[in-house]
Amino acid sequence: MTDADKPTKYRLIGLALPRHDALDKVYGQTKYADDFTMPGTLHAKVLRSRYAAARIVSIDTSAAERMPGVHAVLTARDVPRNETTSKFGQTHSAGGFEGLYRVLADKKVRYMGEAVALVAAETPETAAQALRAIDVVYEPQPGVFDPVEALKPDAYRVGEEDTNVVCSYKVRKGDVDAAFARADVVVENEYRVPFGDHVYLEPESGTAWIDEDGVLTIRASTQVIEHFRDVADILRLPHNKVRVIAPMLGGGFGGKEDITVEAYLALLAYRTKRPVKLTYTREESILSHSKRHPYVMRYKTAATADGKLVAMECELISDAGGYPFLSPWVLLYSTVMATGPYKIPNVKVDAHAVLTNNTFTSAYRGFGAPQVCFAYESQMDAVAAQLGLTPLAFRMKNYLHTGDELGTGYALESAVLTDETAERALAALGEPTKPRSPWEKIGRGIASGMQSYGRLVYLHDSSRSFVGFELDGTVVVRCGVQDIGGGQTSSIAQITAEVLGVSMQDVTVYFGDTALTPLAGTTTATRMLYMSGNATLKAARAVRDALVTKAAEMLDASPDRIAMADKTFRVVGDKDHSLSLIEVLEACASDGIPLSNLAQFNAPAREVKESANVEGQIHPDYTFGTHAAEVAVDTVTGQVTVLKLVAAFDVGQAINRLSAEGQLEGGTACGAGYALLEDVKMDRGRTVTCALDTYLVPTAADLPDVTTIMIESGGGMGPFGAKGIGEPSSTSSAPAVTNAVADAIGIRLTRLPVSPERILTALKEGQAKRDDAVSRRVPELA
């Protein structure tokens, strides 16, 4: 922890306060989705396709329907509107970014684990038996499982269209070919990253029922309560007859951004008129729900002899799996951030997302940024090595600063302190560790990253929050945030308490309920603090202004001389005159002055351009930072031990120092897992890592203590100058670790995860791409 003791101009903002939701959690009292049961609840199960690519010839549900205790068996023909063009929770028309959402497979299955039928029964066991009694006749199809193959003109068609390409984007700036011809060093590599599973500890879960007013109500683990619109459309119900409630989540990481159990539950509850509950098994979660996109990335990077980057060319191919979901958006993020936090005069990016018969891919912490960060940060080290510069020295010559343009031509407006984060991250590694044996090699690496916070400006994002005093001086906030564990509601309580001069304990935050809380948008895209924090700040300030005005009148002083803190109004410099909060509240109430305010915050907005060419501003703003890692590689076993991890970020302004630090620590850990362990293996569309002993995530014994360095530029667009940190904290962690591994063994592995097998193969065969083997010096006069 650093910068922690500096004096602050705030009462509560920036302090390390225990989160207000944590108390229930240490008592085991928090009621997550599966912890909630209604009397008379039926249990749902989902029949999933055993094939990755097949035609559905027939489905016979009659035997299942006849089973005692079975209340409903539904297939595609029972869904009022089985296909929607989902805008994926968006509050504004999303233009070219809609994707087909098919509730239940119809005629064709596009990935293994796709939902084919739903059952609701008295017990989970009966529901499972009913699934086995459903007779589906499939006609297997060849399928296509590699996105590069799927691009070929004669490839098997995954969907119903005559192409597998979901979308393509490009960025063009300057003339890369001319720059390559003139450059002193050109490095070219192909990188591959695998499917990833979120492994939120709480699997997908929810309960649906029809309430006493006939409103279809779904209480589910979701990052997007605004899927209530999708559910209503699917059932052809008016939007105001569907309500979604999100309790505290046991993690999300993007995997609960797309609809999970909501539509299934809604259909079954609507059919049976009984409460219905559905919780995925872990196996089902890994098999059937969204994954992080695997990418194939070809990078060509050029620099001058004095260490200036002159060109970067990137070709990105993303595996969208069986359905588009958020693949177009994820790809757009990758396209914009493909060249990282570097100033490069000549940029060419070509990016394609392609359907395959693999499990569908969608949002995952980082949203397309971690894939490209692994590639560009590997390239930066490879180029530095060619130039004879240290990784830090080469980066320091090329970091973007405020006012510099991205490849799209957008000039950065907010603070950019990547240099400082890099210097401090590397310094924090301290003295190098000594190898414990002759065959152990120690290596160090850094990686810098950039990651947007807030959604695409095309989405015209907004958030709303209601803040009001009760007559006893306590405060209620109503804000439709989903709390996925990052301290979302706690930060809102802290912001409110800061502005209204009360303690955090005085603030109750009602969250995540489309019927009771003003809609605040999704808890995704590192947007919640930025968007709902600003909306809450705006509402709280409006309440404060009204009260201060009244207090000023009562104290016969001008409003700008009134201080409101500790539930007291004082005239600055006048010890004798003060009013209690209650006195002012009562006066306002009697005068008809509102004690509450509903505020809306709008993010910067742009219209969608109908062009594959990505230009100008795409995101509201970016967060910049650097990870540093020290590793020990056992050259006999290929085992990597992460000895030190550092995350240094400009967080703008920490709202809750503990929460910000927790994001940095947790994000860094996830990145280390991406670097070394995590790999959803699929064999022709069949996931073979469906349990946590084959899909490995980091345990406490796999990781060192993460050192966090928070720099507070105050230059963010969030409340009090905060920047978003949830996703950025993860993005550059993986390449810091893999750069350290490359430093240790002298061989750069271009494929994640950097597993012991891959390290041993590289070491033994000695034919993995060495930096010098894959790059070439361009003759001076070429």
Next chain:
Amino acid sequence: MLTSCTNAIVLTVNGDDHMLVVEPNDLLINVLRNDLGLTGAKYGCGTGQCGACTVLIDGQPTLSCITLAVACDGKKVTTIEGITGPDGGLHPIQEEFLNENAVQCGFCTPGMILMAGDLLQRNPHPTEDEIRHHIKGNICRCTGYNGIVRAIQNAAQRMAAGEKPLEALGTTVREVVKR
């Protein structure tokens, strides 16, 4: 459906005796969560690979998702709901989990706290390495374990300085009624 042979068992859960009729294949996690309404033990995997369902059985950490309820007949079960401090408030371990932000989504927290209590009872002065190895069967996806390890270190210090170990709490031993 086949007639199943049900069993009557007695579980002492957090100090209270419960006479329960269970099926031979009923898992402890489901009996705790569905029959007793104790939802502190979480389902994270169902296959003994994540630690979210951890409870203590006669003081031993046990994965309730792979433990048959009948096998616990006559035993003392402690769940997170049974953990309190000496005055009924927070136990030092819980308090340190709060102070060190060892809790984000909180889904791993019940299991982690019980494992921490188990460790500190066996080993009052664990090293960082010993802490990390003791909790390595418990996955946390949010915190990177930093806060959890710090919290356990702090709690160890406090308990070494005289505060109560976990074992003495929440598990008031009563005469178990044998059937």
